[in-house]
Amino acid sequence: MxxxxxxxxxxxxxxxxxxxxxxxxxxxxxxxxxxxxxxxxxxxxxxxxxxxxxxxxxxxxxxxxxxxxxxxxxxxxxxxxxxxxxxxxxxxxxxxxxxxxxxxxxxxxxxxxxxxxxxxxxxxxxxxxxxxxxxxxxxxxxxxxxxxxxxxxxxxxxxxxxxxxxxxxxxxxxxxxxxxxxxxxxxxxxxxxxxxxxxxxxxxxxxxxxxxxxxNSPLNFIREGDKKIGVVTSGVVYQYVREALPDASVFKLGCVYPLPVEKIRKFAESIGKLIVVEELEPVIENALKANGIPCEGKKYFGVQGELSVGRIKTALSGESFSDKNNVVNVPVRPPVMCAGCPHRGVFYVLKKLGCRVISDIGCYTLGAQSPLSAVDTVLCMGASLGMAQGFEHALGRENTKNVVAVIGDSTFIHSGITGLIDAVYNKTALTLVILDNSTTGMTGHQEHPATGKTIKGEDTYALNLEDAVKASGVNFVETVDAYDMKAVEKAIKEACSYDGVSVVIAKRPCALKIRLAEKPYEIRDCKKCGKCLKIGCPAIQKNPDGSACIRHELCVGCGVCRDMCAFGAIVKE
Amino acid sequence: MNINVLIVGVGGQGTLLASRILGKIAENDGSDCKLSEVHGMAQRGGSVVTHVKAAEKVLSPIISEGDADVVLAFEQLEALRYINYLKRDGTVIVNSQKILPMPVITGAEFYPENVTDVLKKECRFVIEVPALEIAESAGNAKTVNTVMLGVLAKTVGLPYEEVKKAVIETVPEKVRNVNLEAFEKGYNFK
Missing domain, CATH: 3.40.50.970 (Thiamin diphosphate (ThDP)-binding fold, Pyr/PP domains)
Incomplete structure (x- = not known):
């Protein structure tokens, strides 16, 4: 079948x-x-x-x-x-x-x-x-x-x-x-x-x-063709090569390590010029050169990005293959936090308080995007806690009271918790915000040790993040509703002025996972101050006359924008 | 089936389902087919593009620039963004819906005016579809994708019964009828 x-x-x-x-x-x-x-x-x-x-x-x-x-x-x-x-x-x-x-x-x-x-x-x-x-x-x-x-x-x-x-x-x-x-x-x-x-x-x-x-493995094979150019390639790039150079002889690798060097050597001797077509680093090209097999590759394709049929054709012939390039200046459409995302209000508060935000890997990396623009650094899974401590040791406590590490629940368990233990052990006054949306969000809602479910959907013990933080030796732990901007602001202010390790857990399920049964909001008698646009919610749009409106089909009724409006113009439909 | 369709839109608009229905048609009629999708970060309201290639034998899963028979655009701006993928005499089918990207909302950039006019200047065949309105009249705003699929099927001459069968086989049961209704309305759009 x-x-x-x-x-x-x-x-x-x-x-x-x-x-x-x-x-x-x-x-x-x-x-x-x-x-x-x-x-x-x-x-x-x-x-x-x-x-x-x-x-x-x-x-x-x-x-x-x-x-x-x-x-x-x-x-x-x-x-x-x-x-x-x-x-x-x-x-x-x-x-x-x-x-x-x-x-x-x-x-x-x-x-x-x-x-x-x-x-x-x-x-x-x-x-x-x-x-x-x-x-x-x-x-x-x-x-x-x-x-x-x-x-x-x-x-x-x-x-x-x-x-x-x-x-x-x-x-x-x-x-x-x-x-x-x-x-x-x-x-x-x-x-x-x-x-x-x-x-x-x-x-x-x-x-x-x-x-x-x-x-001698059938994992590697030769597709006979024109003898002028021979290509060595592997993976999905093999498909691009066949389409871009339908007549070329192709040595298709199924095993990229170790390489069938002698078989490639024979192939190279049977053709005119040998070209290695590979994405990213010149791994195959360098290996062949080290074995004395003359070839070319990266001089045509570089090490950046993906290859494609067009890129291979263009690189080898110098021609461009579309007549409709850059028709008009098209604004970029970067990914954004979803409408109702519980991270939004937290980042707005962090920005408002002038915090230096040492962020981490997850949907909340999007807090770096305009208009929130709240993030200073993102490195790798779990790095926020260690890096925030580095800031303090470099600049001194008095200059880093506004430094806040921000991490999601899944990433905290992945490799953040060891950084927390480090801070307590070495008496560093780290402030940490755990954005607990009770899922692994960016990758599409996978369970993790604090969700209470296994990958097969079975019930299991749910790690309590507050207990885990306390057990690491943290005395200041405050859990707040991520939608409650006033509570979030109060907790972060207190945490930043606390003399020791302080943790704020901003809790709310991912808006895509648990859709609120709330009615959408609407804007009545807008004063056009533009403040609600500063939280970067995709459900709020600007009308041509400068007023704001809420797209009812996107709004989940989280109410974060309502708390932004000084005129009380954002109300339930 | 022998066609290259580039489906473009905004994360959350259902481009994946549309491509999977086309894949099902190929599976049923014995054509070779490859689909290339977008998962992960870009899905969060970003620009998304799905490649559908069907032929006797398909190699690259990605459509090359200038090689799409149809650009099926679920949003106006996205039609413009990917227009360089269209063949010289290809067809753009564009949903008249506008979804403002964040840089436009914040005022950093502007949404271009008269997108359809620009498209018509560049491409010989442009079909504008009020797909959101049609989807709402079918009973669910989320069926924009099956409305667009209906227009595509009619435009390129995919057999009605085969597409309908693929919709039934692909769409979850609880939203099957509304999607069939949306497909029907799209198919009969003039």
Whole structure:
């Protein structure tokens, strides 16, 4: 049976067909739907882990114990999970283990454009890269075979355009894979200097064997064509290349680490000029050059953003392929906090109080956008707490009373809480606002340890954030309704003047998750002062005459704008 | 089915559902098909674009600039933004709805005037559809996407029964009838 599937859904299907029994992840665009789809299979235990490191460790433990396991994350999540990764590569597996890492060229939903292929190179972990959904599914199964044959975790690398494109997949049955017997072996699974030295030798040996195997693997193949230009490529870029250069000879890589160097060398000798077409870093190009295979690549394509059929054609021919460029100056349409978003009022207050806002990763990153423009810094998951403390140590307490760290509930659990423990331990007067919307918002509403539900929808213990904060040694904890701007302002003022670590929890469910049963507001007899426009609600628009109006189909009735109006003009319909 | 459709709009307008219905038609009639979607940050009221490609064999899931048979725009400004994807003799089907982006609301930028006129100057075939009004008359403002799908089906000659079948198979049951009504109204729009 054939079915249209997202790349991510196909990865999930591949895990199912491969007989996986354990799947873990922390949500992250563009990888989230993998584990959401896996959770629909009753045969597989699936979890949202608190962060990628824990996810990697749970999956690795399952593999050591003998099960086939899969862990999925976005590229920056792999940084969090890098510690277990490098050592797991030494100790190897028992049951197969696949690590899915989703890169985001062009940063559709990310804070950097790092190339995860370098992790494969430096951890000596093989990496497969599919070019459509069918390959995504089949490569997962192949990755398990390699994992068990070579006693190593195996990467499956995707990019946004693979993860979030649908193409046809042929469904197969689930393989009958039993959990392998676990046997204690401290020379393998107990890494310490004496054993790790032995394991490092094993890593080199298995990689050399794998390199020979990969030279003849059907994962890599040649599409014969014109001999003037030969292209080496992989992933979804292979599809672009075929469309952009239909006549060229193409060496299509399914395995991007290790590379079938000798096979590519032969290919290079058979054609005129060798061009490597790859997104982001020159990983393949540099590897070929290091092996003495002349080629070109980044001189045409650069390292920024995504490739496309047009970009490949233009880069190689110099021609442009559209006659309608820049018809008219079109205003940008950046993403915004939704109407009724509980973060909005908090950011308005922070800006009003002149706070230096050290923010974090989530929907509330949008607090940086105009007109709120309330955010000073955003770095990575959980960084707000550490960075805010750095400000205090650099500038002194008296100059940093307005410094406030802001983090969401899911991100706080992911990696914020250790920063809080640090502040208490080192007697830093950190002020923290936890924006608790009771979900993982930006990635599309996943459960987390404080929501009381598992990925499968089962009830579970809900971590109480206030208790967790208090248990870390914080004496000032105040929970307020995020819609109550007066209460938010009072709490933040008190927190900033408190001599010690202070935490304000601004609580309200995400407006997309729980829609208020409130009537929308409307504006009567507007005085055109424009103050309500300053909170940046997409439901409030400016009329040509300068007055404001509320779009009733968008307004959820949160009332934050009502509290902004000095004239009482914003009322219920 | 043999067509490249670029569906553009604002996060939350239902572009994904429209592309999935087109994917269903391809699945049913045996064409190859690829859809490319937007998830994550851009969905929060940002500009969104979904690519639908159907043919005997589809390679890139992304439509190249100058290669869309139809730009199906759920919002005027978004039609302008992506017009460079349209083929020389392609068709723009544009919902007459305007949704102001935040920089326009705050006064930092201006919403261009007479968008349809600009489109008509640039493209030979422009169809303007009051899709929000039609959707409301069908009974649900959120069915703008199926109204637009109806206009698309009629314009490019997709078989009525096949599209209807795909709508039934794709849309959740509780909003199926209102979507069929919206599709019907879009299909019969003149």
């Amino acid at each position: 054939k079915k249209l599937m997202l790349g991510n859904e196909a990865v999930a299907r591949g895990a199912y067909e491969a007989g996986v029994t354990v799947a873990t992840a922390y949500p992250g665009t563009p990888s989230t739907e993998i584990t959401e789809n896996i959770a629909r299979y009753d045969e597989i235990y699936a979890e949202w882990s608190p962060n990628e490191k824990v996810a990697m460790e749970v999956a690795y433990g399952a593999a050591v114990a003998g099960a086939r396991s899969i862990v999925s994350m976005k590229h920056v999540g792999l940084n969090v999970a890098a510690d277990p990764l490098f050592s797991a590569a030494y100790a190897g597996v028992n049951g197969g283990m696949v690590i899915v890492v989703a890169d985001d060229p062009a940063m559709h939903s990310s804070q950097n454009e790092q190339d995860s292929r370098y992790y494969a190179v430096s951890a000596h972990v093989p990496m497969l890269e599919p070019s459509d959904s069918e390959e995504a599914k089949e490569f997962v199964k192949e990755a398990f075979v390699l994992s068990e044959k070579y006693d190593t975790p195996v990467f499956l690398r995707t990019t946004t355009r693979l993860a979030h494109s649908q193409s046809f997949v042929e469904l197969c049955d689930r393989a009958d894979v039993s959990v392998k017997k676990y046997e204690k072996d401290i020379t393998k699974y107990t890494l310490m200097p004496s054993t790790a030295k032995i394991r490092h030798i094993a890593v080199e040996k298995r990689e050399n064997e794998l390199k020979l195997d990969i030279e």
